[in-house]
Amino acid sequence: MDVRIWTYLLVGATFALYIGIAIWSRAGSTKDFYVAGGGVPSVANGMATAADWMSAASFISMAGIISFAGRDGAVYLMGWTGGYVLLALLLAPYLRRFGKFTVPDFIGDRYYSKLARFVAVLCAIFVSFTYVAGQMRGVGVVFSRFLEVEVNTGVVIGMIIVLFYAVLGGMKGITYTQVAQYCVLIFAFMVPAIFLSIQMTGNPVPQIGMGGEYQDTGKTLLDTLDGLSRELGFNTYTDGQKSTLDVFCITAALMCGTAGLPHVIVRFYTVKKASAARTSALWALLFIAILYTTAPAVAVFARVNLLKTVSETSYAEVPDWFKNWENSGLIAWVDKNQDGKIQYLGDGAALAPMPDDPKFIPRFDGLGDDAARGDSGERLLLNPPTDAANELYIDRDIIVLANPEIGQLPDWVIALVAAGGLAAALSTAAGLLLVISTSVAHDLVKKTFAPNLSEKAELVLARCAAGGAVVIAGYFGVNPPGFVAQVVAFAFGLAASSFFPAIILGIFSKRTTMAGVIAGMICGIIFTASYIIYFKFVNPGGELWWGISPEGIGSIGMLVNFVVTVVVSKLTPHPPKEIRDLVDRVRLPRAAFGEEDAGPVDH
Amino acid sequence: MEDNDLPTEAEKERYWRKNLSWLGGLLAVWFIVSYGCGVLFADQLDKIRIPGTGFKLGFWFAQQGSIYVFLVLIAIYVKVMNRLDRELLHGGND
Numbered sequence: 001m002d003v004r005i006w007t008y009l010l011v012g013a014t015f016a017l018y019i020g021i022a023i024w025s026r027a028g029s030t031k032d033f034y035v036a037g038g039g040v041p042s043v044a045n046g047m048a049t050a051a052d053w054m055s056a057a058s059f060i061s062m063a064g065i066i067s068f069a070g071r072d073g074a075v076y077l078m079g080w081t082g083g084y085v086l087l088a089l090l091l092a093p094y095l096r097r098f099g100k101f102t103v104p105d106f107i108g109d110r111y112y113s114k115l116a117r118f119v120a121v122l123c124a125i126f127v128s129f130t131y132v133a134g135q136m137r138g139v140g141v142v143f144s145r146f147l148e149v150e151v152n153t154g155v156v157i158g159m160i161i162v163l164f165y166a167v168l169g170g171m172k173g174i175t176y177t178q179v180a181q182y183c184v185l186i187f188a189f190m191v192p193a194i195f196l197s198i199q200m201t202g203n204p205v206p207q208i209g210m211g212g213e214y215q216d217t218g219k220t221l222l223d224t225l226d227g228l229s230r231e232l233g234f235n236t237y238t239d240g241q242k243s244t245l246d247v248f249c250i251t252a253a254l255m256c257g258t259a260g261l262p263h264v265i266v267r268f269y270t271v272k273k274a275s276a277a278r279t280s281a282l283w284a285l286l287f288i289a290i291l292y293t294t295a296p297a298v299a300v301f302a303r304v305n306l307l308k309t310v311s312e313t314s315y316a317e318v319p320d321w322f323k324n325w326e327n328s329g330l331i332a333w334v335d336k337n338q339d340g341k342i343q344y345l346g347d348g349a350a351l352a353p354m355p356d357d358p359k360f361i362p363r364f365d366g367l368g369d370d371a372a373r374g375d376s377g378e379r380l381l382l383n384p385p386t387d388a389a390n391e392l393y394i395d396r397d398i399i400v401l402a403n404p405e406i407g408q409l410p411d412w413v414i415a416l417v418a419a420g421g422l423a424a425a426l427s428t429a430a431g432l433l434l435v436i437s438t439s440v441a442h443d444l445v446k447k448t449f450a451p452n453l454s455e456k457a458e459l460v461l462a463r464c465a466a467g468g469a470v471v472i473a474g475y476f477g478v479n480p481p482g483f484v485a486q487v488v489a490f491a492f493g494l495a496a497s498s499f500f501p502a503i504i505l506g507i508f509s510k511r512t513t514m515a516g517v518i519a520g521m522i523c524g525i526i527f528t529a530s531y532i533i534y535f536k537f538v539n540p541g542g543e544l545w546w547g548i549s550p551e552g553i554g555s556i557g558m559l560v561n562f563v564v565t566v567v568v569s570k571l572t573p574h575p576p577k578e579i580r581d582l583v584d585r586v587r588l589p590r591a592a593f594g595e596e597d598a599g600p601v602d603h
Numbered sequence: 604m605e606d607n608d609l610p611t612e613a614e615k616e617r618y619w620r621k622n623l624s625w626l627g628g629l630l631a632v633w634f635i636v637s638y639g640c641g642v643l644f645a646d647q648l649d650k651i652r653i654p655g656t657g658f659k660l661g662f663w664f665a666q667q668g669s670i671y672v673f674l675v676l677i678a679i680y681v682k683v684m685n686r687l688d689r690e691l692l693h694g695g696n697d
Contacts, residue, residue, distance in 0.1 A: 066666075074665035078637050081670045085633050088677045089626055093684070207667060211656030220657025238662045240645070247642050255637075275685060282677045289670050296666040587619055591692050592610050 006415035007146045014184050014419045015161060018426070021180055022165030022173040030455050033170030033462055034101040034438050040175055040270045046283020048175045049267040051182035051423070052431035053258075053284070054291060055131075056138020059185055059424035064399035067299035067306075070229075070237040074296075075247055075551075079254025079492075081285060081292050086259040088281035092268040094507045094586045096277040101269060102435075103262045103499060104443040110506040112579055113514040114448060119521050121443040123498040124262040125436055126525075129472065131261075131491035132432040136477025138425035141397060144328055146418035155477040158426065163470045166430045166437075167463045174430045175270060181423035186290055188420020192404045192413055193294045196301040199407060206297035214304070225300060228307045234346030237303065242549075249552030256558055257492025260500035263431040266438070274589060302399045305406050307344070310392065314341045315376040321405035326379055327371075330395035332362040333378050334385050340376050348388035351381060362393055429473065437466035490532055493554025497524035501561040507587070509569075510580045516569030524561030528554050610691050618691045625683050629676050636672045641665035 040048070058080070066073025098106050104124060108117025136155050143154025165173050190206075197209035201221055214221040225237045235241050242250075258264060267284075268277040309319065315333065325331040333342055334350055354363055363382040365372035372380040401421065404413040441462035446453045453461070498521045505512040505520075532550040535542055548556065574580075585593060610618070640648060645661030652659055658667075 071662060071665065074641060074662075077666055078641055078669050081673050082633065082637050085630075085673050085676050089629060089680055208656075210667075211653065211658040211663070213657075222657035222659075222662075238649070238659055244642060248638060251637065251642060275681075275688060278677075278681045278684060282674070282681050285674055285677055289674055293667055293670055584615075587622075588615055589688050589692060592615060592618075594609050 003146075003411045003414050004148070006412050007418050010412070010415045010419040011147070011422060014180075014423060017180055018161070018165055018177045021177045022169040025173045025176045026168050026170075030442070030459050030462070032172045033459055034266075034269075034434075034442065040272075042271060042276045042279040043283050044179050045175070045267060045271050045276075045280045047182045047287055048178035048270075049264065049280065049284035050287035051178040051185065051427040052174075052267060053261075053264050053428065054182075054185065054288060054424055055428035056135050056141075056421065056425035058291065058295075059189065060138055060141065060397050060400050060421050063295040063298040063302065063403075064396035066296055067303045067399045068396055069241075070235060071240040072242045072247065073299065075242075075250040075254065077292055077296060079251045080258055081288060082251070082255040083258025084281055084285040084288070086255060087264070087268070088278055088285075090507070091259055091265065091503055092277040092281050093274040095265060095503070096268050096271065097274045097586050097590060101266075102438055102443055103265050103503070104439065105447075106506065107499075107502055107517070108443075108447065110579065110582065111502075111512075111514040111517045112576065113518070116514055116518050116521075117443060118448060119518055120499070120502070121439050121448075123494070123521060123525055124439045124443075127491050127495045127498070128262060128432045128435045128439070129469075129476070130494060131263075132429055132436070132469070132473040133476030134491075135425045135429040135432065136473050139422060139429070140477055141330075142401070142418055142421040142425065146415070152478050155474055158422070158429070158477070159470050159474040162426055162429050162433060163467060166433045166470070167466045170462070171266075171270065171434055174427075174434055177430070178427045181427040182287060184423040185420040185427075186287070188416045188423070189291050189298075189400075190294060191416060192407065192409055193298050193301075195409050195413065196305075196403065196407045197297065200301050200304065206294045206301075210297035210300050221300060221304065225304050225307075228304065229346070232307065232311060232345050237300070243547050246547055246549055246552055249548050249555045251552075253493045253496050253552050253554030253558070256496035256500045257494075257554055260495035260498065260503070261492070262439075262495070262499070263428075263435045265499075265503075266435060267431075298403065299399065302403050302406065306394075306399075309406065310342050311344045312341055315378055316340065318342065319405070321402050324405070325395075325398055325402055329362065329364060330398050330401075332364070332381055332383075332393040334381060334391055335374060335376060335378065336385055336389070336391050338375075342392055343389055344392040345388070345390040347390055349386055350388065350390045350393050351383040352386050354383055433466050433469045433473065436469040437462045440465035440469075490550070493528050493532065493551065493557065494525060496554040497528040497557030497561055501558055501565055505562070505565055505569075507583065509566075510583050511569055511574065512565060513569045513572045513575050515572045516565040516567075519568045520561040520565030523564045524557045527560050528557030531557070608693055610693070614691055618687055621687055622684070625680065629680055633673070633676055636664065637669045641669050 062076055065076065095106055100106060104117045104120035107120040108114065136158055139158030140151040140154035143149055143157055144151040165177055193206040194204050197206040198204050200215060201209035201212035203209040203212050210221065212221060214224045217224065222238055229235065229237050240247065268280060271277050271280050322331060332351060351362060365380040365382055374380050401417060404417055441458055445461060446458050502517050502521055531553040535544060535550045640661065641664045645665055648661035648664065649659040653663055
C-alpha cells in the first residue's frame with residue numbers, strides 16, 4: 001500500500017469516528033449545546049480541553065517555528081503551558097462556581113451591566129474569529145499535501161466536516177469528539193518523534209533523547225546542531241536572538257492570553273463542580289505537556305536531519321520528500337550560482353516577496369503538469385531572487401508534516417501525521433465555532449436583544465450561528481492573514497488585553513466597578529489591536545516601541561487594561577451590595593452556603 | 604448537610620486568606636521558574652550543563668523544565684484546595 005491509500009484510509013476512518021460520535025452524542029437542549037450538560041468527567045474534560053486548545057498551530061507549526069527560531073521558540077512552549085497555572089489557580093474554579101454558560105455571562109452579571117456584557121461578546125467574537133482563521137488554513141494545508149487537492153478545496157472539505165459535528169452535537173458532541181481527536185493527534189505526534197529519537201540518539205524518550213549523544217559521534221545532539229548552524233551561517237541554536245524584554249512580553253501575552261481565551265475558559269463550565277475544574281486543568285496540562293515537551297525535541301531532530309540532508313546536495317540527488325513538498329509549494333529552490341547544488345545558508349531569505357504582496361509566499365510559475373521547470377528540473381518562481389547566497393526557501397510547517405519522510409519512516413506513519421494534523425485543526429476550529437455561536441445566540445440575541453426567546457428557538461439560532469461562523473472562518477482560511485501560528489499569536493494578545501484583567505479583578509477585587517471594567521477592556525483591546533494592525537499591516541518593519549514585537553504587545557495592553565480598570569473603579573462608586581455578595585459566593589464552595597451545586601443554569 | 608453545620612464567617616474568612624497565601628506562594632514559584640530561570644537569568648544558567656546531557660540549564664528550563672514545574676504547581680494546588688475545602692465543610696466536599 002502506498003502513502004496515498006494509507007492516508008485515505010486513516011483520514012477516512014478518523015472522520016467516520018468523529019461523525020459517529022457526533023451522532024451518538026447530539027445535543028437535545030441548550031444546556032447540552034453550550035456546556036455538554038455540565039457533567040463531563042475531569043479526565044475526559046482534560047483530554048477535550050487539550051485537543052480543543054492544541055490547534056493546527058501547536059501540531060503543525062510549533063515544532064517548525066522552534067526548529068527555525070531555536071532558543072527563542074521557548075516563548076511558545078512556556079507561554080502556551082504557563083497559562084494553565086493561571087487558569088487552574090485564578091480562574092477556572094471561580095468561574096465554574098459562578099455557574100452560567102459563558103464568559104460574557106460572568107462579565108455581564110459581575111459588572112451589572114448589559115454594556116459590559118456587550119463589550120465582552122464583541123471581544124469573544126473578535127478573538128475567536130482571529131483564531132479560527134488559522135485553523136481552517138491548517139486544514140487546507142494538510143489536505144493539499146496529503147490528499148493532493150488544492151489548499152482551498154481542503155479548506156472547504158474541512159468546513160463541511162466541522163459544520164456537521166459542531167452544528168449537530170454542540171458542546172456535547174464536540175467534547176466527546178475532542179477526546180477521540182486528542183488520542184489521534186497525540187499518537188500521531190509521538191510515533192514519529194519516538195522513531196526519530198531512536199534513530200538519532202538511541203533513546204526512545206524524545207525528551208531525554210534531545211539531550212543525548214548524536215549517533216555515537218561522541219558529541220551531543222545539541223552541540224552538533226550548534227556547530228552545524230554556525231558553519232552554515234545560521235544563529236547558534238541554543239542561543240537566543242530576541243531581546244530579553246521582547247521574550248518576556250511575548251511569553252506573558254501568551255500565558256495570560258491562554259487564560260483569557262473564551263473557548264478554553266468555557267471548558268471549565270462543562271465539569272460537575274469547582275474542585276473538578278481544578279483537577280480538570282491539571283489533566284489538561286498533563287495531556288498538553290506530552291506534546292509540548294516533545295515538540296522541542298522534534299524541532300532539534302528535524303533541524304539536524306534537514307541541515308545534514310539538504311545542504312550542498314545536488315538537486316538530482318535530493319530525497320523524494322523534497323520534490324513532493326516543492327510540488328505542494330512549501331519548498332522553493334532557486335539555483336543562483338548554477339551549480340545544480342542546494343546552498344542552504346543563514347545569510348538571509350533566498351527570494352524576495354512579490355511587489356504586490358507584502359507577505360512572503362513563494363509564487364510558482366505554472367501548476368501541476370504545467371509547472372515551468374529549470375535546468376535541474378526544479379520549479380521556477382515568479383519571485384525575484386535576493387542577493388543572499390542562500391538558495392532555499394522552506395516553509396516552517398514542513399518540519400512536522402515532512403518529518404516522517406525526512407526520517408524515512410514507514411508509509412503508515414506519514415498517513416498518521418496527516419490524520420493527526422486534521423484532528424488538531426478540526427478540534428480547535430469546532431471549539432471556537434461553538435464559542436462564536438454561543439456568543440451570538442445566547443449572549444447577543446437572547447440576553448441583549450430578545451430575552452423572551454424560547455429554548456427551542458435559541459437552539460435553532462445557535463446552530464445557524466455555528467453554520468454562519470464556519471462560512472466566515474472558511475473565507476479567512478482561503479484568504480489567510482499570515483502564517484498559521486502568527487495569526488493565533490494575535491488572538492492571544494487580544495484575549496490577554498481584554499478578558500484576563502476583567503475576570504481576575506472581578507473575582508479578587510470587590511471594588512472593581514462597571515465603569516472601570518468597560519473602560520479597561522476597551523482601552524486594552526484598542527491599544528493592542530492598533531499596535532498589531534499598525535506594525536503588521538500599515539507600517540510593517542517600522543521602529544517598534546521598546547523593541548516589543550506585535551506578538552508581545554498583548555502584555556502591555558493587559559497592563560493598560562489593569563491600570564485603567566483600577567483607576568476608573570476608584571473614581572466611581574462602590575458596586576452594589578448584591579454584587580459584593582455574588583463575589584463572596586464565587587470565592588467559596590457552594591456547600592459552604594448549604595447549597596447543592598447543580599451545574600450551570602440559565603436564569 | 605444540616606444548616607447548623609455550615610461554616611462560620613470566621614472560618615470562611617480563614618479559608619479565603621489561606622487560599623490567597625497559597626496562591627501567592629505558588630505564583631511566586633511560577634514566576635521565578637518561567638520568567639526567572641527561562642528568560643531573565645537564562646544566560647547565567649546556560650553556563651551550567653545538566654550532567655550527562657547536552658542541555659544547558661537555562662535552555663532546559665525554557666524548553667522543558669518550566670513545563671514540568673507548572674504541572675507540579677497545579678497538582679499541589681489541587682491537593683491543598685481539596686484539603687481546605689474539607690476543613691471548611693467539616694469533612695464534606697465541594
